[in-house]
Amino acid sequence: MRSGTTRACLVACLTGLGTLMQVIPAGAQQGPVPLFLQNRNNDTSTATDGNGANGNGANQQGLGGGASNGAGSQNIPQGPNGVFGWGGGAASNGDENYPTNPDAVQTLELNAVDAESVGILDRNSGGLGVDMWSGTTRDTAARLIDALPDQPGSRAIRNLERRLLLSIAAAPADHKDISLLSHRVAKLQSMGAYGDVAKLINATAHNKPSADLAEAQVNALLVTGQLDEACSAIEGYGTQFDTPFWLKAAVYCQLRAKNTSSATFTTDLIREVEGENDKLFFALNKAIRTGSNVSPDLLVNLRPLDVAMLELTKQGLPAGKLQNADAPTLIAFVKSANTASDLKLEAARLAEQRGFITIDDLAGAYMAVTFTSDELANVLDDASEETPAREYAKLYQAAAKSEVPAARAEILAHIYENARSNGDYGQIARLCAPLLEDIPINNDFAWFAADALAAAIYSNDLERAGGWLAQAKSSANNGNSIESRLIVLYPALVLAGLEDTGAADNERSAATGIAPVATFGLGGANTTGAQAPATSQAQARHRARMDEWAELQTARNDQVEARDDAELVYSLFAAFGVEVPEKFWDSLLTQPYVVSSAVPNAGVVHKLAQAAATGQRAMAASLVAISNGTLDSDMRNAVSLGQAVGALRAVGLENDARRIAVETILESGL
Known part of the structure; x- marks a missing residue:
């Protein structure tokens, strides 16, 4: 072991501090075997899938040098091109330098940390494994990442994409001029996964970020509403980068802090650099200062900075922009205090379908609507609401607030039926999964068994689904x-x-x-x-x-x-x-x-x-x-x-x- 990076890594591992990461050598293909250091305080809350390491005791590395197969025998972990031992190098005749068992402990002489390999998911928390790019060139990996669909039609495929992009993984050693990290961040932004963008870039905090990563981090903080953190980052990065983006971002923070004199000075600098070509920026700038409104015609293809500035104007987004809104705009509809209630509900429904917000965010939006006690008590008899989202909100609240299991089951059956008709069944099954858990599985609810079975399958609660299946068969x-x-x-x-x-x-x-x-x-x-x-x-x-x-x-x-x-x-x-x-x-x-x-x-x-x-x-x-x-x-x-x-x-x-x-x-x- 050597000093510097080695000591920092050891401190992080022994104290449990820092971002979850694994150390990957940036050196040549031939050389020492990698040691993948893991945080012993792994936070698995980010896991969204059960594809972690097997829990059957197989292939667990023992201190004696081999891997226990759960039956008392000792085996050396073996990759496709060589055998990896406890104290030595790899007998490899190809490009594969990483063990196929990502949980095996290996030794190496530590080199510089490879920022390209950073991630926030290991195999235990849903990652695809440190060797997931084995056999793939970096150029091909970059092209594959770029080709991933921005808006997958399947929630399961979106989840797979997300985990692929967030996995801790050794980057292929060729084409070092290609930054897989930049490609990963760009794709996450295209997917509207801004929360993940911020986490991934934070995981590289030990390195000085490039201009594009720094800008992506600020955009993610702005979209997710972490405005103090965004302005702190803007102040720090503004001394490192001198593109117009950083000047405009500085203006936003100055206006937010009501420092109009500094905002005026910085705005004048922007005029000198690029004139007034950015019409939306100057319109937002003026509206914030004067309390006026921006023309709706300009409110298209909003950037994260535009969204943040629009919030300072106290002007809501036009309803006509909702259906075809991109990720920053749709998230702005949901998070803005200036959005009308029904519009916010519909925006939340669409944003969760597209993966821009979580199901908990949607539940919060639905629970924030005010309904009278009579409306909730008569939810199954009253006429439908004007929009699907408002109808869902009323049914969801009625079910959540009902303390009678039979009444809750009737409401859930109704909301499931509505969702099937509207094409929202998967979303509603996810939304109501916690409510379904409180319905007892017994003969009194035989009439509800098939509905509950389908919803439990969709929300991936297979244990409860098995119970409802048995109940349905017996009934x-x-x-x-x-x-x-x-x-x-x-x-x-x-x-x-x-x-x-x-x-x-x-x-x-x-x-x-x-x-x-x-x-x-x-x-x-x-x-x-x-x-x-x-x-x-x-x-x-x-x-x-x-x-x-x-x-x-x-x-x-x-x-x-x-x-x-x-x-x-x-x-x-x-x-x-x-x-x-x-x-x-x-x-x-x-x-x-x-x-x-x-x-x-x-x-x-x-x-x-x-x-x-x-x-x-x-x-x-x-x-x-x-x-x-x-x-x-x-x-x-x-x-x-x-x-x-x-x-x-x-x-x-x-x-x-x-x-x-x-x-x-x-x-x-x-």
Whole structure:
């Protein structure tokens, strides 16, 4: 060990201080094995997915030098190109210098900290692992990051993108002139994930940020309402950078502090540098000083600084700007004290759908609306409100304030039904998940079991979903519709892992958390290797349920849509090793034989298969998002989606695969 960086790292680790980070060497490809230092006080509150390290005791590094496999034997952690020992280097013949087990403790001679590898998520908190870019060049990684969809149509894909961008990961060693950190920050800004932008840049606080990162940090602080912190950063960075942005930002802080003389001086400097080309800045500047309003025609494509200055004018955003608002503008609608109540509600509904605010932010907005006690008491009898968001707010408040479980269940059933009609079902399931937890699972609520089951699956509360499934099955009879609803939900139940289909491979994968090796065919991913005998009773039940589900599809009025849904279900089943009897594939062997909707190009298909075969997690995750994240669920190509979830399973991202599949099925109305 050497002094300087070494001592700082050791202090951080021993005291638990500082941002969660891991130290990555910035040196050449050949050399000492990396030591990934972890904060022992890991804050896992940022985890949004269960793809952390296995809890089964496998591959845990022991002090004796090997990794315990949970059965008393000792094994040396091994990467794809070499074996990593406790005290030495790597026997490697390729570009891979990082262990495939990101939790293994390794030794190295510390070099300079590589800021390109910084992140806020390790494997325990949802990250994809320090070796996630293994086998990928930095140029390719940058292009993949840039190509990620800004607004994924799937919440699960957005979550996967976010974690990919925030993961602590060794950057590829080539093309050192390319800053992956800058590309990651730019993509997070495009996604409207400004809170994450601030956290990621804060994680690089030990380094002097570049001009673009410093500007991104200030923008994130402005959008998220951390105005004191923003002005402190503006004051600090303003001495380092001299672009017009910093002068304009200084004007904002001076006006906010009511220091008009300094604001006037700085504004004059801006005129000298670039004239008055920035019409919106000067209009906002004038409005703040005089108490006037800015022309609505200028309030388009607002930048974070524009949003902050607009708040000082006490002028609200025009309602007509809401539907097509970009992330900063839509967040401004939600957070501004000058936004009318109903407009703020609708903005919050849209902002949460697009991932710009959290579900807790939405709940806060809905609870902030004032309704009379009579309105809440008669919520199921009164006429609907003028906007969906106001109706949701009233129903949500009534359910939250109800102390009678039966009354709460009735209100939840009503809000779920409204949400299905409006296309907001996923959002409402997430919103009401805490309220659903207080409904007891017993015979008194048999009538509510199917509704509760679907909502629990969507909100990823699979333990509660299992309870509601058991209740629904025990309550189904000829006098109610529970059985038919369970048949409709069967694909989602299978993909969520709530039904035993007799697929030995599926059971083994669920038990171990390790996905099988997959190859790609027409129906998606096909597992290979030795298979244990299927459970005959479970397999028989599965086949019978498939028959019942297919009968319901045959009875649908829209047979084109029914066929599309069948393709989707069969492809996803195949990707998870769930049996699809051959007769169902035969039923699809009719016109049209060729479809072309949402088919990725040959390069994407090839590289996705390659990533799955070689365990390249970041490559696989990126290509899945690129090829399937830009379309609504009813427009996705069944074969492409099957290949996508199969690839995720192959690289160990089983939970992501399941969430994408389940969300797609539920949002398709199946």
